[in-house]
Amino acid sequence: MNKKTIIAGLLPDELKKIISAYKQPVYRAKQVLDWMFKKGVLSFSGMKNLPSELREELDRKNQPLSLYQELKLTSAVDKTSKYIFITNDAQSIETVFIPTTKRATVCVSTQAGCAFGCLFCASGKDGLVRGLRADEIVSQLLLVKKDNPHRPLTNVVFMGMGEPLANYENTLKAIRIINHPDYLGIAARKITVSTCGLPDAISRLAKENMQFELSISLHAADNDTRNRLMPVNKKFPLEMLIKAAREYTQVTNRMITFEYVIIDGVNDSKKAALDLAKLLTRLKCKVNIIPFNPVDAMQFKRAEKARLAEFTQTLDENKLNFTLRRSRGADIQGACGQLRLERTERKNLKDEGRGFK
Ligand code: SAH
Numbered sequence: 001m002n003k004k005t006i007i008a009g010l011l012p013d014e015l016k017k018i019i020s021a022y023k024q025p026v027y028r029a030k031q032v033l034d035w036m037f038k039k040g041v042l043s044f045s046g047m048k049n050l051p052s053e054l055r056e057e058l059d060r061k062n063q064p065l066s067l068y069q070e071l072k073l074t075s076a077v078d079k080t081s082k083y084i085f086i087t088n089d090a091q092s093i094e095t096v097f098i099p100t101t102k103r104a105t106v107c108v109s110t111q112a113g114c115a116f117g118c119l120f121c122a123s124g125k126d127g128l129v130r131g132l133r134a135d136e137i138v139s140q141l142l143l144v145k146k147d148n149p150h151r152p153l154t155n156v157v158f159m160g161m162g163e164p165l166a167n168y169e170n171t172l173k174a175i176r177i178i179n180h181p182d183y184l185g186i187a188a189r190k191i192t193v194s195t196c197g198l199p200d201a202i203s204r205l206a207k208e209n210m211q212f213e214l215s216i217s218l219h220a221a222d223n224d225t226r227n228r229l230m231p232v233n234k235k236f237p238l239e240m241l242i243k244a245a246r247e248y249t250q251v252t253n254r255m256i257t258f259e260y261v262i263i264d265g266v267n268d269s270k271k272a273a274l275d276l277a278k279l280l281t282r283l284k285c286k287v288n289i290i291p292f293n294p295v296d297a298m299q300f301k302r303a304e305k306a307r308l309a310e311f312t313q314t315l316d317e318n319k320l321n322f323t324l325r326r327s328r329g330a331d332i333q334g335a336c337g338q339l340r341l342e343r344t345e346r347k348n349l350k351d352e353g354r355g356f357k
Contacts, residue, residue: 042064108158111162164195216245218276259287288323
């Protein structure tokens with residue numbers, strides 16, 4: 001195992017300590033960060049304004065980042081790119097880059113695999129391997145930024161593989177790094193953390209006094225349906241989740257976004273829309289309706305147009321604040337964990353000698 005310190009996961013004070021231990025002035029810390037986070041130089045040898053002894057010392061016990069790129073697929077349709085990055089212990093994780101005219105959003109993973117096993121999601125199919133360290137979360141952004149030098153990163157969404165709030169400390173540290181002006185300097189309000197709904201962690205988050213956006217993956221407004229789609233609901237049913245969400249909005253005075261992946265015949269009825277409007281009454285929130293991204297070999301299908309129209313009309317009539325999200329990257333296995341899953345399956349097929357391309 002690699003025992004080097006990874007600079008991408010250090011807050012300013014931690015980095016300054018390292019620099020001071022090399023008997024160098026602390027402003028060198030800012031120079032290192034400038035190279036990595038502003039100029040996209042990801043090796044110490046390229047940091048030309050550092051004394052060569054410092055570059056060598058840094059190189060002996062540290063490394064700038066902790067991942068390397070194994071694969072990149074770019075959608076011919078909308079230019080969304082999906083990357084597979086490999087960790088020091090050979091885990092593969094997914095990161096997605098979503099450029100639009102106004103924004104350049106990166107969707108990062110917080111865990112290799114996922115423990116929560118939502119039925120419609122590819123990330124949890126093989127369970128959880130481990131949570132990512134802050135440096136591994138930040139490294140995803142460094143690599144995507146370097147690969148897209150002409151598109152300054154504007155938004156970060158924690159909607160890749162894994163459950164950010166089950167990897168709480170690392171996720172929050174990564175957010176502090178991403179947000180810091182000496183690093184990526186992405187405004188807190190342009191950073192979104194998405195959770196499957198862990199009430200204790202949501203309560204803890206409410207007290208952090210951080211300004212990032214919180215999204216909760218709801219996907220159903222009655223316990224029976226949600227139990228079926230998201231096993232986490234059996235442990236933390238809607239009553240507990242909505243209570244924590246309500247308290248969060250009261251303590252922080254911030255709005256919560258609820259995500260609702262709409263699936264044919266599962267959660268797309270008029271009754272489901274009425275339940276949703278009722279569940280979220282008088283809560284400071286909006287709902288993001290997301291088209292289901294079909295994952296091979298899964299039983300679910302995208303909701304039909306007419307049903308979707310009826311669903312959104314019902315929400316309108318009941319004065320629920322919602323938006324309809326466009327699906328992106330469908331031709332490159334854009335859904336959470338999909339590409340990694342496909343890779344594993346291909347590998348397995350290959351291992352079984354079934355001659356996959
Ligand atoms: N664990 C976190 C973050 C990762 S999933 C969470 O549950 O929120 C990010 C979002 O992608 C979630 O809203 C999740 O429900 C959604 N998602 C997963 N698989 C999907 C699919 N096949 N189609 C559309 N959205 C999907």
